[in-house]
Amino acid sequence: MKIAVLGGTGPQGKGLAKRFARAGVSVVVGSRSEPRAQAIAKELSEEVPEGSATIAGLSNADAVRASDEVVILAVPWPGHNATLNGIKDHMAGKILVDIVVPLSENDPKKVEMPPEGSATEAAQAILGPDVPVIGALHNVSAHTLNDLNAAINCDVLVCGNALEPRKKVMALVEKLGVTAYNAGGAQSARCIEAITSILIRINISKAVPFTHAGIKIWAPDHL
Amino acid sequence: MKIAVLGGTGPQGKGLAKRFARAGVSVVVGSRSEPRAQAIAKELSEEVPEGSATIAGLSNADAVRASDEVVILAVPWPGHNATLNGIKDHMAGKILVDIVVPLSENDPKKVEMPPEGSATEAAQAILGPDVPVIGALHNVSAHTLNDLNAAINCDVLVCGNALEPRKKVMALVEKLGVTAYNAGGAQSARCIEAITSILIRINISKAVPFTHAGIKIWAPDHL
Numbered sequence: 285m286k287i288a289v290l291g292g293t294g295p296q297g298k299g300l301a302k303r304f305a306r307a308g309v310s311v312v313v314g315s316r317s318e319p320r321a322q323a324i325a326k327e328l329s330e331e332v333p334e335g336s337a338t339i340a341g342l343s344n345a346d347a348v349r350a351s352d353e354v355v356i357l358a359v360p361w362p363g364h365n366a367t368l369n370g371i372k373d374h375m376a377g378k379i380l381v382d383i384v385v386p387l388s389e390n391d392p393k394k395v396e397m398p399p400e401g402s403a404t405e406a407a408q409a410i411l412g413p414d415v416p417v418i419g420a421l422h423n424v425s426a427h428t429l430n431d432l433n434a435a436i437n438c439d440v441l442v443c444g445n446a447l448e449p450r451k452k453v454m455a456l457v458e459k460l461g462v463t464a465y466n467a468g469g470a471q472s473a474r475c476i477e478a479i480t481s482i483l484i485r486i487n488i489s490k491a492v493p494f495t496h497a498g499i500k501i502w503a504p505d506h507l
Numbered sequence: 508m509k510i511a512v513l514g515g516t517g518p519q520g521k522g523l524a525k526r527f528a529r530a531g532v533s534v535v536v537g538s539r540s541e542p543r544a545q546a547i548a549k550e551l552s553e554e555v556p557e558g559s560a561t562i563a564g565l566s567n568a569d570a571v572r573a574s575d576e577v578v579i580l581a582v583p584w585p586g587h588n589a590t591l592n593g594i595k596d597h598m599a600g601k602i603l604v605d606i607v608v609p610l611s612e613n614d615p616k617k618v619e620m621p622p623e624g625s626a627t628e629a630a631q632a633i634l635g636p637d638v639p640v641i642g643a644l645h646n647v648s649a650h651t652l653n654d655l656n657a658a659i660n661c662d663v664l665v666c667g668n669a670l671e672p673r674k675k676v677m678a679l680v681e682k683l684g685v686t687a688y689n690a691g692g693a694q695s696a697r698c699i700e701a702i703t704s705i706l707i708r709i710n711i712s713k714a715v716p717f718t719h720a721g722i723k724i725w726a727p728d729h730l
Contacts, residue, residue, distance in 0.1 A: 393691055428727065437727050441705060466712060467705045468616055475701035482664060482690045482698060486724060489689060494726035501709060503717035504651065504660050 288351035290314040290344050291359030293324045299429025301339055302332050307459040310337040314347030348374040356381045368410045375415045379449045382407045383421040385480040393485040395478045404473035418444035418453040419473040422480050425496040438498020440464045443472035511574035513537040513567050514582030516547040522652025524562055525555050530682040533560040537570030571597040579604045591633045598638045602672045605630045606644040608703040616708040618701045627696035641667035641676040642696040645703050648719040661721020663687045666695035
């Protein structure tokens with residue numbers, strides 16, 4: 285199994301690349317710059333334990349083509365739509381996993397949603413109805429992702445209009461040792477993406493004695 | 508301290524009335540029908556342990572007038588705006604705590620947000636800028652609220668445009684033995700209200716071995 289991680293040179297993408305490689309999933313890190321992708325891939329390969337799957341680096345479009353099926357989009361929000369427009373001609377037969385949160389540029393404790401309602405819905409509008417877009421992994425802190433000694437301290441809510449791709453992505457995410465929940469159609473991304481801005485507010489609050497918070501689904505018969 | 512719980516004859520309102528009374532906060536249950544409010548108040552008074560604060564029943568407008576400051580709105584979404592229009596002339600000097608979730612009438616696994624963005628924002632638009640509206644307690648299951656032997660199994664995200672009322676409501680909510688988090692301005696209600704629809708989806712999913720789920724904020728240094 286080989287996945288692409290676009291924006292794999294940013295903190296979220298790097299952490300995901302390392303964790304998926306460690307879990308036995310080959311990763312192609314994508315970047316606008318192929319040399320940069322290759323340099324980061326080399327760096328990440330040295331950070332993962334022996335026996336991990338390979339991490340390679342390519343341009344975004346080549347990374348999409350090199351993936352079996354799943355393409356994770358992990359660029360900052362300002363590059364979201366441009367990156368998608370750059371790869372859309374190569375996305376036939378692929379699944380896009382959108383982890384991007386439209387944080388306000390002036391205040392990351394808030395989101396500024398696009399007219400489509402969420403990043404996931406904006407991606408679906410750009411890629412068209414034939415390419416499944418699945419929102420996932422929005423609420424995992426980059427700090428936690430990059431600390432391979434730490435367990436990921438949250439559950440993952442997975443949404444998107446197509447059910448089978450949603451289940452595939454849930455299974456992929458669970459390779460990271462987390463619990464994934466089916467959160468319904470793409471419209472749920474309006475909520476799930478915004479949870480990240482609430483977590484950022486909590487993390488920077490002086491009233492709260494911890495950082496890098498995530499969320500967990502919790503039930504009385506689940507304690 | 509005396510609070511009003513409008514829609515206190517529904518499952519969410521009944522559970523809150525009992526739990527606040529048990530925590531020493533007097534409650535006036537409001538309903539469109541004063542006799543119904545009084546009958547429910549009598550019933551609830553018999554269910555709370557000895558030593559609890561009083562639970563009385565009045566019409567919605569009289570319940571607002573009888574409250575010291577905090578008015579909790581716990582009606583079903585279809586009655587949200589009409590109830591607010593009926594009490595708005597009595598809300599000067601009060602704080603509205605809006606716990607209502609705009610669940611889709613056809614599918615409670617989804618929300619159908621009003622044009623203002625969320626129930627909390629719709630309430631703020633109806634009551635005007637001088638009455639603080641705080642969103643809270645959306646994600647607590649009615650089943651759990653009504654089982655006085657159970658601890659509330661989730662954290663509470665509290666939002667609203669005015670900071671001091673938000674802090675007052677956080678302190679009030681914490682009387683129920685839960686942790687309340689400051690989730691920012693009223694716009695966060697678009698997320699927090701929608702979490703309930705995602706929890707409903709998880710609760711009715713055959714893939715998940717529990718029901719009555721809530722959410723918890725979780726951090727590595729918080730385990």
